[in-house]
Amino acid sequence: MKTRKVTRWKPAALLGSLAFAVLWQLAAWISGPAFLPGPVAVIKLFFVQLTTPGYLGTVLASYQRVLVGWGIGSLVGMVGGILMGRYASLGQFLYSPIQFFRVIPAIAIVPILVIWLGVGETIKYVIIGYGVALVVAVNIADAVQRVAQVRLQAARSMGAGPIRIFWGVLVPSVMPEVLKGVRGSLAFAFMSIVGIETLAAQDGVGKMIWNARVLHQTDVAILGIVTLGLMGVLADLLVQALFRLFGYRFMMRR
């Protein structure tokens, strides 16, 4: 595994973004701003909205849900994945249920959870955490099983006991996969948030997008989409910065 680096803004990437914006603006002119607002209109709206407490509240509500749900899901997934990888019988025991739930999108269990949990914040954390935990657990369980046998043997022959081997060898050995899985599942968390906010929330970016439909506010709907994308990019940059700060030694090439 190679050391991970932030993808830099290279000229080609900048050009790609510009080309996309130009095409979008052209399409907006042709179709009319009511049907498809262009990037300029959306950016204008963005700066207007930035000054309103409503928009910021919406963003913060979603952000909080994503981060809490993702945090809980990552933790559950990590612990579950390591245990499943370490204890083959537990892995086998959970294999079928996990394969079963893996194909069920979070959105499908929203109605039943609304009956059980109501429409408070808990349901958002559960829905987001559900998807994240499954993805993280499956990847980490696999990684634990692929830890080089000789590394465990080396530690044993130097006198390391089971606890030291677990915390000192097994866990750090799977850290690259943990970091990869946790970072990857952040995208998963953002995908779930829209569904759950559409179906069972009073606020949040998902609700903002969905409500825009009623009043035919195409610009608001697109601003919502753009907002989601920016939130995701920002969260990813933050996570990467944290990894580089605290996890750099685990991202070393093997």
Place this chain on the structure above:
Amino acid sequence: MTAMASPSLSAASEEQEIALECRNVGKDYFRHNGERVRVVREVDLKLRKGGFLCVLGPSGCGKTTLLNMVAGFEQTTEGDILVGGKPVNGPGPERGVVFQSDTALFPWLTVRENIEYGLRIKGISKAERRKRADEWIEQVGLTQHTSKFPGELSGGMKQRVQIARVLASDPEILLMDEPFAALDAQTRNYLQQELSELCRKSGKTVLFITHDIQEALMLADHIIVMARAPEKNIKAELHVQMPYPRQRMNETFAKLYNRLMDEIDNPFKGSVRSL
């Protein structure tokens, strides 16, 4: 060299302290279809303290399995393994293992931290740990690379770290499982010379597994040739009298090389027809 029976080792080694002894060691494996296969068969050997024993054999002859049993990673099906007179029961720090694969290193620890690992387990103080680690780092020539991570090193350097990591813990026996097999020829030669020197300086006892005849002749004072079934597992043995440091390009070396070449069995012998 004659394929003499293994218990009749030279009288000289009987007088010296025995570091490792295998008595009638055997190991069975089960194949995927449940068939029982005996991979290690009736292995008797003695390794005197300070000796360098090479187990030489083709792949599949059970030489790595033998080392794994001595290391305590695998149990014997039959027979006893004694280290320092005590029967082996699981891995222990008095037997240090150097593996062929560099994945045995801890990639999240620096060179120094890797070498300190065994000392940390022994509960040795930080200052002492550092002192001993740095000594071994110097011994293996990695002083410039102390705070690098294994991923930033070449294959040869990584094996140097493995060797230093094991030696820092000061084991009674060094168990080496083809540690240079994955390296390029040049690096392998350097490391053989360095290991030979290091072992003579420190008086370490070594059990070294290899399939490389030249390597065995460069390093060992005692070579055991292992063969696949149905041949006898220990097919032949040889005491190498050549003085260290050894040279490849001389007559004695060439003669011994050819004799060992004849002893090592070729599973495809006779299967290639002359045109």
